[in-house]
Amino acid sequence: MKDGHRKKLKAGVMGWPVSHSLSPILHSYWLSKYNIEGLYKAIPVHPDALEKSLCDLQNKFYRGVNLTVPHKESALGFVDKIDNYAKRIGAINTVVVEGSGVLVGSNTDAIGFIENLRDVVPIEVGSGWFGRPAVVLGAGGAARAVCVALMDCGIKEIRLVNRTLDRATELILEIEGMADISNIYKWDNRSDALSHAGLLVNTTTLGMAGQLPLNIDLTELPIDATVHDIVYTPLETDLLFKARQRGNHVVDGLGMLLHQARPGFRSWFGTDPIVTSELRQVVLASLSK
Numbered sequence: 202m203k204d205g206h207r208k209k210l211k212a213g214v215m216g217w218p219v220s221h222s223l224s225p226i227l228h229s230y231w232l233s234k235y236n237i238e239g240l241y242k243a244i245p246v247h248p249d250a251l252e253k254s255l256c257d258l259q260n261k262f263y264r265g266v267n268l269t270v271p272h273k274e275s276a277l278g279f280v281d282k283i284d285n286y287a288k289r290i291g292a293i294n295t296v297v298v299e300g301s302g303v304l305v306g307s308n309t310d311a312i313g314f315i316e317n318l319r320d321v322v323p324i325e326v327g328s329g330w331f332g333r334p335a336v337v338l339g340a341g342g343a344a345r346a347v348c349v350a351l352m353d354c355g356i357k358e359i360r361l362v363n364r365t366l367d368r369a370t371e372l373i374l375e376i377e378g379m380a381d382i383s384n385i386y387k388w389d390n391r392s393d394a395l396s397h398a399g400l401l402v403n404t405t406t407l408g409m410a411g412q413l414p415l416n417i418d419l420t421e422l423p424i425d426a427t428v429h430d431i432v433y434t435p436l437e438t439d440l441l442f443k444a445r446q447r448g449n450h451v452v453d454g455l456g457m458l459l460h461q462a463r464p465g466f467r468s469w470f471g472t473d474p475i476v477t478s479e480l481r482q483v484v485l486a487s488l489s490k
């Protein structure tokens with residue numbers, strides 16, 4: 202390996218497949234914006250090769266990686282330390298190689314969700330609209346991150362709505378403290394969950410390009426509630442369109458994606474990057490290609 206290449210600060214994203222990942226675009230944007238001699242690559246890693254690929258990071262002079270589908274859960278078994286968020290959410294999306302070669306796994310989705318929400322709507326912890334119930338649609342990995350974030354913000358009631366009730370029950374039992382503040386609603390009763398809510402978050406794949414639409418009657422949702430869809434293809438989902446038309450404040454999914462990338466960049470490249478409208482435009486342009 203050439204010395205120049207070795208000196209570059211290196212990071213990347215491991216997934217299978219990985220070509221869909223937007224992470225190289227946004228990290229490369231920040232590297233260039235902050236004049237950092239660094240490299241961020243998409244690294245295709247088959248699930249059978251994940252352990253070895255993580256072990257090899259230090260030898261290959263990598264500062265760390267992001268993890269995407271299908272590695273987020275399995276990586277829990279292949280790192281040396283796990284941060285509190287990763288433990289509570291049950292998944293890792295960021296790995297940092299410490300000086301000694303120790304691999305530290307963390308989950309930045311909860312931070313990304315809340316930092317983005319904070320950017321667009323004022324959050325008064327435990328009071329105001331945030332003092333009202335929050336409705337979370339879905340019970341997958343993204344829902345876990347959103348629930349952890351909401352708990353940490355002092356939300357007093359989370360209404361969890363999922364097609365598969367067992368999965369919602371599992372989520373509530375596995376995240377410490379969730380059972381005390383949660384109610385589960387059947388998917389067919391999703392509209393009933395909306396009354397008096399201050400926040401509605403869609404974490405399901407419904408409404409995403411190529412997936413089924415998300416059908417939900419918003420009549421019961423207060424007009425001053427915020428509606429957040431973590432889907433970002435399309436940027437304005439049908440849910441957000443309907444919510445905006447009736448006067449609700451809406452938050453799209455791109456901001457969460459951008460904010461969750463910040464802690465990794467800070468650890469690998471030593472600069473705390475900012476999410477700007479220019480970055481949004483760069484990522485949006487790549488989505489429309």
Ligand code: ATR
Pocket residue numbers: 338339340341342343344363364365368388404405406407413
């Ligand atoms: P992620 O880890 O990104 O959250 P996931 O674990 O695949 O992805 O979760 C997808 C979510 O979308 C789940 O809550 C799923 O509901 P089930 O737990 O019942 O599978 C939800 N979802 C997907 N297709 C759905 C559909 N047709 N109707 C209702 N919910 C659906």
